[in-house]
Amino acid sequence: MKRSARLVVLGAIILAVVLWLAACAPGDIAESPGYVSGDGTVTEWDKDARSEPLHLMGTDYDGNEVDTADYAGQVVLVNTWYASCPPCRAEAPELVELDARDDVQLIGVNSRDDAATAQAFERTFDVEYPSIDDASGQAVAQMQGLVSINAVPTTLILDPEGRVAARVVGRVEASTLSALVDGAAE
Numbered sequence: 001m002k003r004s005a006r007l008v009v010l011g012a013i014i015l016a017v018v019l020w021l022a023a024c025a026p027g028d029i030a031e032s033p034g035y036v037s038g039d040g041t042v043t044e045w046d047k048d049a050r051s052e053p054l055h056l057m058g059t060d061y062d063g064n065e066v067d068t069a070d071y072a073g074q075v076v077l078v079n080t081w082y083a084s085c086p087p088c089r090a091e092a093p094e095l096v097e098l099d100a101r102d103d104v105q106l107i108g109v110n111s112r113d114d115a116a117t118a119q120a121f122e123r124t125f126d127v128e129y130p131s132i133d134d135a136s137g138q139a140v141a142q143m144q145g146l147v148s149i150n151a152v153p154t155t156l157i158l159d160p161e162g163r164v165a166a167r168v169v170g171r172v173e174a175s176t177l178s179a180l181v182d183g184a185a186e
Contacts, residue, residue: 038151038170053162058132082112083121087171092125094174
């Protein structure tokens with residue numbers, strides 16, 4: 001094969017590889033830093049279809065024990081997150097606003113960040129509710145037995161009996177959260 005023909009073939013191969021890599025890349029790299037993000041899908045369970053109560057426990061980043069059993073009788077919202085997750089950052093102010101309500105307790109679950117990173121996130125967004133340091137994966141494992149946690153963020157709304165009433169996979173809007181909390185309380 002002549003040298004010019006080899007260069008044409010080599011150029012075509014390089015172009016094909018570049019186009020293939022571009023097709024596999026996320027649409028906006030700033031919004032997709034290597035995590036599986038949900039699409040905001042909401043699943044609700046009727047009262048008679050809810051499984052056994054979720055007993056979630058762990059230790060927060062200050063060393064305090066966190067246990068959903070401590071909030072029996074009220075709605076509990078469990079949110080998986082980590083500091084560099086764009087949808088987690090986007091929904092943080094809405095979660096903080098919901099935490100101001102007296103009729104719901106929020107609990108975060110973070111499987112990725114060290115204490116300094118998680119606490120910096122909490123300071124940035126004025127988060128006052130506890131977040132379980134789940135570096136071991138035990139908290140997510142406790143949830144997996146009742147409901148699938150396959151994206152971050154995932155939000156679970158537990159009814160006053162501690163049963164999963166709803167799940168949102170991905171970023172959740174404030175109005176949806178409020179409606180789900182209100183529905184779980186009934």
